[in-house]
Amino acid sequence: MACQSDGCLGDRFYVLLTCHCEERSDEAIPDNNVKIVPMKPNTSTQPLIEMRGVVKVYSTAAGDFTALKGIDLQVGAGEFVGIVGKSGAGKSTLLNMITGVDDATRGEVVVHANANSVSVHELGEDELALWRGRTLGVVFQSFQLLPMLTLVENIMLPIDLCGSFHPRISRQRALELLRLVEIEEHADKFPALISGGQQQRVAIARALANDPPILIADEPTGSLDSVTAEHIFEVFEHLVTEQGKTIVMVTHDESLAARFTRTMRIADGELDSPPERTLNEAKRRTKDASGLDMREKNARSTRPSARRAGRSRK
Ligand code: ADP
Numbered sequence: 001m002a003c004q005s006d007g008c009l010g011d012r013f014y015v016l017l018t019c020h021c022e023e024r025s026d027e028a029i030p031d032n033n034v035k036i037v038p039m040k041p042n043t044s045t046q047p048l049i050e051m052r053g054v055v056k057v058y059s060t061a062a063g064d065f066t067a068l069k070g071i072d073l074q075v076g077a078g079e080f081v082g083i084v085g086k087s088g089a090g091k092s093t094l095l096n097m098i099t100g101v102d103d104a105t106r107g108e109v110v111v112h113a114n115a116n117s118v119s120v121h122e123l124g125e126d127e128l129a130l131w132r133g134r135t136l137g138v139v140f141q142s143f144q145l146l147p148m149l150t151l152v153e154n155i156m157l158p159i160d161l162c163g164s165f166h167p168r169i170s171r172q173r174a175l176e177l178l179r180l181v182e183i184e185e186h187a188d189k190f191p192a193l194i195s196g197g198q199q200q201r202v203a204i205a206r207a208l209a210n211d212p213p214i215l216i217a218d219e220p221t222g223s224l225d226s227v228t229a230e231h232i233f234e235v236f237e238h239l240v241t242e243q244g245k246t247i248v249m250v251t252h253d254e255s256l257a258a259r260f261t262r263t264m265r266i267a268d269g270e271l272d273s274p275p276e277r278t279l280n281e282a283k284r285r286t287k288d289a290s291g292l293d294m295r296e297k298n299a300r301s302t303r304p305s306a307r308r309a310g311r312s313r314k
Helices: 011-017 091-099 127-136 149-164 166-179 196-207 226-239 256-258 280-291 294-309
Strands: 049-060 063-075 078-085 104-115 116-119 136-140 214-218 247-249 262-267
Touching: 011 294, 049 091, 063 091, 063 104, 078 226, 078 256, 091 104, 091 136, 091 247, 127 149, 136 196, 149 166, 149 196, 166 196, 196 226, 214 226, 226 247, 226 256
Parallel strands: 078 247, 078 262, 136 214, 214 247
Antiparallel strands: 049 063, 049 104, 104 116
16 A cells, blocks of 8 residues: 655655555564565675766756766765765755655666665655665754654654554654654654754654664754754764664764764765764864864753753753
């Protein structure tokens, strides 16, 4: 059964959330209920994501505009890749090529995950929705929570749409994810009743709903104040080091550049290619650059006022 919702979800979130599921019996759902067409077996030496000569040309009233000019990018499992660039550089377009939300004009994106290798832009619409639901979690700058659902329901929705966990345990899983991002106590509130930082925590939990190996983050700290942004960034770091996730994040924020395990820069639709580093090296560089670890800095800047105000976490 195709379980796409109606258009009320709107915009890109709708496209990314949409996922197929089978008719469910009351039996436990087998792990292999998602049918992804295997192209070739995965091996540990393969990168998780490969972009090969990806070109994106938009046709506009003023003529064709080339937003990506032949992107070659390989992302390995466990990397926290940051792509930094100014507004209009092509960051969101690049992410849309990985998620398959938009067609590539030329080139190929291959994702080797969940024991399958998939050429993203060769999948049909239904296969793509199915693959995306299991493989990628996406976090946006504007959170994109559904306002009429509580926080826990916002996370249960993609779980139930994709059928990757049995409906009987979807609430329990959603609560566990809210606990992971330290906001479980607000589970039954509506999004309008929590802060932006808290909404972004929920959006991250929602991105993890179907346990995807890859998280794609489009300016996830762009709407947040610097202290809250730091907390959210630490959640992403934790997901790499403790949960084994692979993250590709785009940002215009140069101050984050030293924090990724690898930072690429994008300008006018072209990427540079700097060296890789481990997350520990990235953290050390941040500390060296500022003379103070970001975590210490954050604790110093927030602890006294938070204690005084008795505020909940951002
Ligand atoms: P960034 O995310 O770095 O701000 P984008 O990837 O959104 O940049 O856009 C890159 C360039 O492509 C910009 O010049 C933008 O105006 C253009 N662009 C993006 N989407 C479209 C579209 N649908 N039609 C035409 N031009 C677009």
